[in-house]
Amino acid sequence: MDADPPDLDCFRLVDEPYYTPVGNEIALFEAAYRAQVPLMLKGPTGCGKTRFVEHMAWRLQRPLITIACHEDMTAADLVGRYLLDAQGTVWRDGPLTQAVRGGAICYLDEIVEARQDTTVVIHPLTDERRVLPLDKRNEVVAAPSGFFLVISYNPGYQSAVKDLKESTKQRFAAIDFTYAAAAREADIVAREAGIDAGLAEKLVRIAAASRNLGHRALEEGASTRTLIRAGKLIARGIGAAEACDMAIVAPLTDDADTRGALRSVVAACL
């Protein structure tokens, strides 16, 4: 294993991030990491993809560099650029280049939001070459064995306009994520919000109902994150119904009918 450059130490996870596996995703991630097959995590908002990557980085003892992709992000934002200094122009590595040099796990969150030049930039890192060409420096950085590329992708979002190119998709092995099963989700909510198991189970029932409302009423159902936040508010003394309204119902929709349906669900479950 390569020695990491010292300045990636701030990207190392000291404490184990809490994560209880759904299936054998830990084994799949480790096999992909060992086989150097880049990985795509597919699933809805707030179902634990980010937490899983953090857990695996801790488990594999790798620094983790996370990059939230957006449509104004350019290749230079990933790779680096020349900046003007008192001594003239100075090259500054971008976060992807840092991850490659330092043998870190690089996590590109919601990659489909990025412009094409971003996705093309990672191509040479995702085939047998495992290199990152820095055209502007005339340098080709070879990835050490510790480097690993993970991207996330929310299939519920994709439209014809914004989707990964076929030649990008086929460069990744994929693991499907979804919300945890009810018992495990209640566990997570109780632990993270600091509430008792009974209340957590009720919140999970609310979320399950919201996820069954269907695409026409809600773009997505309530995520585990919203349950945790409702729990935290209840733990601070807010009434359960009011906390659910504030953390679950109101953020999800402004449509009066859908709000009514959600509030009936909340009333029935609490």
Next chain:
Amino acid sequence: MDADPPDLDCFRLVDEPYYTPVGNEIALFEAAYRAQVPLMLKGPTGCGKTRFVEHMAWRLQRPLITIACHEDMTAADLVGRYLLDAQGTVWRDGPLTQAVRGGAICYLDEIVEARQDTTVVIHPLTDERRVLPLDKRNEVVAAPSGFFLVISYNPGYQSAVKDLKESTKQRFAAIDFTYAAAAREADIVAREAGIDAGLAEKLVRIAAASRNLGHRALEEGASTRTLIRAGKLIARGIGAAEACDMAIVAPLTDDADTRGALRSVVAACL
């Protein structure tokens, strides 16, 4: 509580901003602040969201940094950028970074107007990480406990084109705002415009009627702000009808029929 950097003192509110609560929004805000659950304030133009945030900043003794979002605002406008100086390039924190470092309340007004890179930038601040990565500086700023993020959102505006991403919405608990009840609104108008209670009540009746005209006639009804301004003009000696025309009717619409309807309302209420 963290010590604030001295240069945020200019963002502290010295005098209590006048605010009379509608419901238990003060308790909800405080619970969210203590639980570190970011907050979204939903409601129409000029119904008091900004004033409420100012009041809470004063009550919680936090500096308040307000940022009016617009479609040309970039992530760098929030986070900071390198500027060229006599000594070469120098980093300058943007207002969001200042708020994070200084443990301030950061209020992003009308966030939906901003481009996606802005909304994505706040993601790591709104989940359990509570950090702001400054990619261009290779720095990750951890938010002190005093930092709190509040955004506003006007549901009446949103179109399919401009809306928050689902993964952004679910990162916030939400409080609904609407115009104050008639008596409280009259109170506010009388106090802020310096007019007597009777006149204020008449103005509030005009506003209520305008809000009932429906979306087809007016995009939004008269806000509390327009009532205060009509009152101020009357207090400066302008006739009541003329002041209402100038501060309420003329700004709201150029359509002759709707103006006629509004003027009948004004005549009937005064």
Next chain:
Amino acid sequence: MDADPPDLDCFRLVDEPYYTPVGNEIALFEAAYRAQVPLMLKGPTGCGKTRFVEHMAWRLQRPLITIACHEDMTAADLVGRYLLDAQGTVWRDGPLTQAVRGGAICYLDEIVEARQDTTVVIHPLTDERRVLPLDKRNEVVAAPSGFFLVISYNPGYQSAVKDLKESTKQRFAAIDFTYAAAAREADIVAREAGIDAGLAEKLVRIAAASRNLGHRALEEGASTRTLIRAGKLIARGIGAAEACDMAIVAPLTDDADTRGALRSVVAACL
């Protein structure tokens, strides 16, 4: 009243700009100025809005900074920017910042032409805060009592694409402008073009007829300005019909039928 910085002296009007009021617009402007209620002047091209603002600036003894808005104008064009100097970057106030610091009247002409970031920049100046945040300088400039914001708006132009946001409109009291009544308009034309009253009345009759042709034939009728220019050309020896053709008919339209109609009007009125 605050002392003005000396460098706004070049924006003070020394001679009284000629203006004869239509109604009580002078009183309305003064009341709005004293009550610190920002003002929107609504009306067609060339009906005297700019001249009215100049007159009021002279009457209120305030410097006047006029900014013609256009779709390429950015917030930085209003607020200011850093420029590179021999000593590194230097901040340079934009015209809006100058107006705020110096307590001037700032007139944003045809504000609807500007991009959204411009209109959002003025929001904190138009509510109770009356401040201009200079994000890039981490400075908040408080407006002295002499500062006053006036914008103009041509309702005939507005389309769905380009209109002010509701939250901007409701920040202004509005005064409607239209062409002056015939007698007063003839007065203005005679005085500004240096022609006798009889000829000025004829020109005004031509304009009135052009304004009645309706939107299908002409986007707008002949403005007072075109009458003054026709008068000036006549005063320089050009024949009346030819001067009207040059200053009124030819600029308004290239459509042969509409030109024919306008020329009949000219022939009938002269």
Next chain:
Amino acid sequence: MDADPPDLDCFRLVDEPYYTPVGNEIALFEAAYRAQVPLMLKGPTGCGKTRFVEHMAWRLQRPLITIACHEDMTAADLVGRYLLDAQGTVWRDGPLTQAVRGGAICYLDEIVEARQDTTVVIHPLTDERRVLPLDKRNEVVAAPSGFFLVISYNPGYQSAVKDLKESTKQRFAAIDFTYAAAAREADIVAREAGIDAGLAEKLVRIAAASRNLGHRALEEGASTRTLIRAGKLIARGIGAAEACDMAIVAPLTDDADTRGALRSVVAACL
């Protein structure tokens, strides 16, 4: 009359540009110049607008600065900008600012091609103020009496997308141009191409026929310029039919039918 800055001497016309008037356009231009009424010259391609302006600049003894407008031209291209120099940033006047300072005639050719910020920049120069505000320098340049603004406009081109704003149009008096009458056009062609009168008359007949083909066949008919060029080629020994093909038929259209029609016209006229 103001003294011109020496560096506009290169914009003075030493020799009289050949121009034979069609009507009283010379008197109209002079009256507009003396009355300081900005001028718009309307007419098709190559009918002599540019030559007329050159002639008038020579006649009025004014330097002439010509600017060909295009859709990528910015306000800064007209007004000036800061450039980085060894001593830091230095302001450099644009051609419009030079023209204003130097009291020149400024000719904006095909202004409708420019972006809106260009057209708005000239507004304060075209009303009673006659000033050019240099916002970036905090300077307002007053135009000396010798400054005069002329724009050209081709009505055949205009579409709904690209047209002058009403508030711009009404700032100019307009003179219509069209192709010269046959005898005068033949005169011009003979003189400029160096061919005899008989041949020039034949070329003019060809052009007249092309101009009658109608918009469906040709966007515009053959301009005087194409006739002069056909004449020049004939004077260099090219056969008359071949020269007409090369200078008139081939440039105008690639449509086989229209070419056939034009060639019949050429054959019939020669």
Next chain:
Amino acid sequence: MDADPPDLDCFRLVDEPYYTPVGNEIALFEAAYRAQVPLMLKGPTGCGKTRFVEHMAWRLQRPLITIACHEDMTAADLVGRYLLDAQGTVWRDGPLTQAVRGGAICYLDEIVEARQDTTVVIHPLTDERRVLPLDKRNEVVAAPSGFFLVISYNPGYQSAVKDLKESTKQRFAAIDFTYAAAAREADIVAREAGIDAGLAEKLVRIAAASRNLGHRALEEGASTRTLIRAGKLIARGIGAAEACDMAIVAPLTDDADTRGALRSVVAACL
């Protein structure tokens, strides 16, 4: 043969890249290279075009510079640009210019993704001139005999919006690529993934079935690359069905029906 500049040594392939020819593509490439006829490789994602170019670069002993094209790539990204240094601006060759100067093989991957200025930049290199004009340096670089230009093109992708201009297409001779025949593909998969021949044949049968599903179900079938990766995961201990799901089924589609069909194929073949 020209001497290569030393700094292209890092672009030389030391070990023979594994490649088993399908037909006589090696002879065709060599003939085109000797005849200096630029080459276009046509074919679907992951069928071995990049590997073939690497093999030929090794075989012909030429450095290989690969450039992944994307829609934000500018001509300057290929050709070079001036950078600001302590000594002022310094020119830096782009990768295409380096390839020309050094007599390398330059491989423009997915050229159709690039903007038109990129494709136009290569025109003078692809006709008899074989030069690269560096307009900004006023330099014309003549390509040495060792320089060779290869582009790739995926016909399955092209739409009316994004296609090569006719005048670009005709500058290249083309070789069609498709997936290798079953036996050869199994050979490649076994070798690269480190699995036995029987398993490799099964994986190839899965891919063949996926390629027959048709465009409506899948934009493209499983590439050889996905088979290799499934093999690698199996070699790391992941179950065969699970590895196929992760490396083949999940990356290709999110559609439940198509996934079902693919999984039946996987079950039938294993």
Next chain:
Amino acid sequence: MDADPPDLDCFRLVDEPYYTPVGNEIALFEAAYRAQVPLMLKGPTGCGKTRFVEHMAWRLQRPLITIACHEDMTAADLVGRYLLDAQGTVWRDGPLTQAVRGGAICYLDEIVEARQDTTVVIHPLTDERRVLPLDKRNEVVAAPSGFFLVISYNPGYQSAVKDLKESTKQRFAAIDFTYAAAAREADIVAREAGIDAGLAEKLVRIAAASRNLGHRALEEGASTRTLIRAGKLIARGIGAAEACDMAIVAPLTDDADTRGALRSVVAACL
């Protein structure tokens, strides 16, 4: 004749470029050059326009500066720009300015691809003024008599969106180009590819058939250039059918039916 600046020597053609005239285009070019009438060469891809210009530059003993136009080319790319140097900003002439100063022939290839600011920039060079205004330098460069402007234009390409403005077209005399007659084309192919006359004739017959397939099957038929390249490959030992497939059929189309038709043509002609 003006003395050329020494640094255009690299743009002089030392050896006569091979060119056999179709008609009297050499005389027409010379007459236009002597009469200073700018020239437009019209015709399809690869029919010899560029070679003709090279031949004429050699014949007229003028340096030749060729510029391939594209939609990202700006006026500054043609005219020049200020660059930052150790001594501050330095002006650098663009290729068009160099051509004007040096009295070169300037060839703008496929001008219709360029943006409007490019085409407008050449206007003052193409009428009687023959000057190039460098607005940013406040300099007007007069073209010496040796300067000549030639543009190319492919009528097959033009759409309503991308076409020259009428006021640009009429500034040029035009010469139509098309593929050479069969005998002459065979001559060219034999000479340039180094093959015997019989084979060249066969290739020409293939091209002729492809040009008759019509627009629906092929956007353009096979150019002379593709024939030469097929010939070169045959001369390097590739079989004739395979060489035609590689140099003619495969580059032209991916449509299976059209490929079939073309291959039948190839089989029939060889």
